[in-house]
Amino acid sequence: xxRFFLHIRNGADSTNDIEGSILPNxxxxxxxxxxxxxxxxxxxxxxxxxxxxxxxxxxxxxVGTLLLTVSFRDAIDLSDAA
Amino acid sequence: xxxxxxxxxxxxxxxxxxxxxxxxxxxxxxxxxxxxxxxPTSGRxxxxxxxxxxxxxxxxxxxxxxxxxxxxxxxxxxxxxLEPHFEAVDLPLRTQLEIRNKRISHAYFLESGLASVxxxxxxxxxxxxxxxxxxxxxxxxxxxxxxRAPHDTFIQVAGKGHRVPADCLSHVLxxxxxxxxxxxxxxxxxxxQTTYTALSxxxxxxxxxxxxxxxxxxxxxxxEDVPLTQEFLALMLGVHRPGVxxxxxxxxxxxxxxxxxxSIKVLDRRRLEAASNGAYGLAEAELEKLFDDRE
Numbered sequence: 001x002x003r004f005f006l007h008i009r010n011g012a013d014s015t016n017d018i019e020g021s022i023l024p025n026x027x028x029x030x031x032x033x034x035x036x037x038x039x040x041x042x043x044x045x046x047x048x049x050x051x052x053x054x055x056x057x058x059x060x061x062x063v064g065t066l067l068l069t070v071s072f073r074d075a076i077d078l079s080d081a082a
Numbered sequence: 083x084x085x086x087x088x089x090x091x092x093x094x095x096x097x098x099x100x101x102x103x104x105x106x107x108x109x110x111x112x113x114x115x116x117x118x119x120x121x122p123t124s125g126r127x128x129x130x131x132x133x134x135x136x137x138x139x140x141x142x143x144x145x146x147x148x149x150x151x152x153x154x155x156x157x158x159x160x161x162x163x164l165e166p167h168f169e170a171v172d173l174p175l176r177t178q179l180e181i182r183n184k185r186i187s188h189a190y191f192l193e194s195g196l197a198s199v200x201x202x203x204x205x206x207x208x209x210x211x212x213x214x215x216x217x218x219x220x221x222x223x224x225x226x227x228x229x230r231a232p233h234d235t236f237i238q239v240a241g242k243g244h245r246v247p248a249d250c251l252s253h254v255l256x257x258x259x260x261x262x263x264x265x266x267x268x269x270x271x272x273x274x275q276t277t278y279t280a281l282s283x284x285x286x287x288x289x290x291x292x293x294x295x296x297x298x299x300x301x302x303x304x305x306e307d308v309p310l311t312q313e314f315l316a317l318m319l320g321v322h323r324p325g326v327x328x329x330x331x332x333x334x335x336x337x338x339x340x341x342x343x344x345s346i347k348v349l350d351r352r353r354l355e356a357a358s359n360g361a362y363g364l365a366e367a368e369l370e371k372l373f374d375d376r377e
Contacts, residue, residue, distance in 0.1 A: 006324040015331050018343050019312045021323050036322040047287055057324070 004029035004067070006036070007058045014058075026059065026067050033057035033068075037075035149193040150243070151217045152268055155373055160261040163254045168244040173197075173237045179220050180231035188245040189221030195241015196302055200234045200317065209283070209320035212276045215302025216241075217369060222269045224248045225255065225262075238314055239303060267372045275365040282361040283320055289329040291319050293354050294361040296339065300348050301366065309345045333357060 003020040044051050059068040148154045199212040255262045299308045316323040333339045338354045340347040
């Protein structure tokens, strides 16, 4: 188990995660980022706010090394119904 | 029924007769004196209005009162019924007070700290349904005649309290209509709190829900700091932890709170109430009615 920090980056603007989540591996951190991106976008859609599709989660370790970037756009299925 | 009869009746069921401590005995004397003045049943607030020349009674009044608002507003007779069964307890972080589907062992009257009632769904999804601090008590299931906890209840801000065995509470409630009424009225206020939690979980934005939750915690704690990690806050708000970060950023940018790792400081309470966008206030008004009626 190790602590992963999920920072949200939106162009030049960023929201820093100062507490982090303790998770088994970087895959679990990526999964958390996907679920959280969906939740944040769902809330924005429900309230008529900007969705922020271009946002990303930068997942870093304790010393600040970038391990994985998860795009909000990739977290949802934007295709038309078949 | 006199107090001694009540106590004997409790003793004859399952609880050994407990000698009343001096303070309780004084309280009883004062209560009887008050009855002779034809005062309505009431809590400590009204007692000060009653001419009482007994020096012992005066000493009893100067003793520290309960920080727990339910105990402080219970009448002296009811307090005397409960107090012999009290056990003072420290309540460290994560102490589990009730376990879902298990028999409730004790009712806790918090003097400080914060307890959280958490509903658990399928696939380990959990969400907080209510919080209890020094304004109230746990074991409302017992107050309403049940035995098994519907949810988990645990301490999320360390504190202290008094606990009373659940069966003792049941027996005492059978003996006192006034205590039953008080605790049921708190159960009602708690029910109202959960209905507004449902409303805000369904209709409010995360930052509005965070504002509401911080105000509810602030109401129940001393000082301006709410010592909670984001992990806890995420559970309270029913969101993934990183989702709390954005909500904290919004309230911080507006100058309403200050965030440090593991703690949030309330800087501007009045504007934080406005930021809850109506999510905070109505449940609290319901709770205040309970105490206003008794003062």
